[in-house]
């Protein structure tokens with residue numbers, strides 16, 4: 421389906437449940453009309469259409485929560501660039517914030533606003549994906565790592581696991597006292613330790629169901 425420059429991929433038999441990432445619910449006459457609505461709504465990344473009720477749900481998440489339904493289809497906007505804050509990588513849904521918060525506020529925002537956690541980076545390919553997106557947005561981002569519990573021992577704080585992959589800048593971690601949180605630092609987006617009280621954008625992750 422090709423609506424106004426955007427290509428939509430139809431996935432089978434899925435209906436989106438309205439959630440915190442839903443931006444609009446409207447009755448439309450067809451899946452194409454629903455896709456068209458998503459196309460003109462800049463924040464829409466995916467849409468679902470229920471054939472029976474003719475409800476069209478627009479969602480800003482590219483990987484929204486869904487449930488199976490034989491009466492519904494899901495339409496995903498495909499994009500080369502990333503105008504949207506919600507991106508899918510493997511079985512992870514990643515949220516790139518526009519707001520800047522302290523590391524702990526970021527952690528709590530992921531947890532309570534999005535039912536997710538600050539991103540934990542497990543591989544160089546995942547790290548590359550994050551860097552590619554962060555490059556487009558042109559900002560530094562908090563990651564979910566800290567050595568606040570035990571100076572010099574870097575942990576992913578939500579899963580309580582030690583780092584198995586790192587991408588530190590050559591001069592980082594610089595280990596100044598109090599630099600206990602990990603920031604992906606613009607413009608090269610390599611990792612550095614920095615004061616947790618500084619305010620930056622942040623990346624949340626949740627599992628795609």
Ligand SMILES: [Ca+2]
Nearest residue numbers: 567572599600
């Ligand atoms: Ca430290």
Ligand SMILES: [Ca+2]
Nearest residue numbers: 594599613614
């Ligand atoms: Ca540092």
